[in-house]
């Protein structure tokens with residue numbers, strides 16, 4: 001599948017990208033999967049600092065280009081992302097340089113802010129893990145970073161959390177209830193979605209320097225994107241989000257198109273996960289399987305074609321060579337089949353990638369609310 005879309009800055013992006021998340025970074029699995037993908041014809045690789053396997057992706061790219069001299073670096077489209085604990089200006093620059101070193105590249109085609117939230121660092125290059133085993137999170141929807149606040153003022157921080165100025169509607173509680181922790185958030189954490197400026201300025205710098213041909217975000221909701229639009233000198237080219245028939249993300253996808261932001265679908269196959277309340281899986285949906293069977297295609301091919309027909313980039317991942325190949329052999333849906341998939345997707349809001357366990361709160365309260373009311 002050689003189809004491409006064009007981003008808001010004129011950069012061409014292959015419509016199908018190869019996802020590398022969950023490929024193991026230590027056993028050659030990522031190396032083998034990426035090598036198979038490149039040999040199959042994929043030219044778009046979706047990576048991230050957090051996946052901890054960019055060394056292997058880099059080795060696979062290097063060896064593939066050495067063996068296939070007709071393919072050049074410029075023919076590839078490589079994405080990476082900055083993780084939540086690296087949102088400070090210098091840390092963003094550090095992150096892309098670390099990824100570039102591992103990927104053995106001197107630029108990426110796309111650099112994304114992985115989540116619209118900020119986490120603490122452990123003092124080195126790792127996210128800080130709290131006593132509860134979770135990533136020590138800076139609350140995302142609370143106040144703007146204020147460097148004037150000192151430890152002294154924190155200790156005597158007078159206001160209970162309820163009176164802290166916050167645009168959050170009632171019901172969204174901060175990370176911790178204790179005044180000290182709340183104050184701590186004022187100092188160390190910054191509200192990335194209310195004030196993504198420091199992080200975004202670093203992204204813009206990398207774009208200006210040519211280290212990232214395009215910059216964008218991942219997992220950002222409409223309110224997050226609205227905040228970003230206010231301060232961005234370079235508007236985001238991409239928003240990478242979970243999209244599949246159980247989470248068509250109609251409103252967010254429309255918002256992105258209306259604002260020249262290309263959506264990229266991760267987990268486009270609905271993973272292998274079950275909806276806990278109903279036990280449903282995308283892979284077991286009868287309507288979807290009937291469409292695939294009728295056309296002599298795999299369900300994955302139907303789901304990839306559905307995404308491309310909706311107009312956005314699709315990022316299937318697999319570590320199985322046969323599936324890596326068949327996923328790239330794309331098909332086109334008839335109008336009737338396209339509508340049939342749309343009817344399965346209608347009014348669904350189920351997110352498989354729910355980071356509540358990791359982050360300690362719901363990053364996408366809007367979708368959760370819709371899902372609960374559906």
Ligand code: A2P
Pocket residue numbers: 019266267268269270271272298300301315316317318319320323324326327
């Ligand atoms: P595998 O690596 O064994 O192929 P998603 O991208 O939606 O999260 O889905 C990824 C999951 O879907 C992986 O577990 C992958 O397993 C599986 N998968 C990828 N391609 C296919 C396919 N063509 N048919 C069935 N399962 C697939």
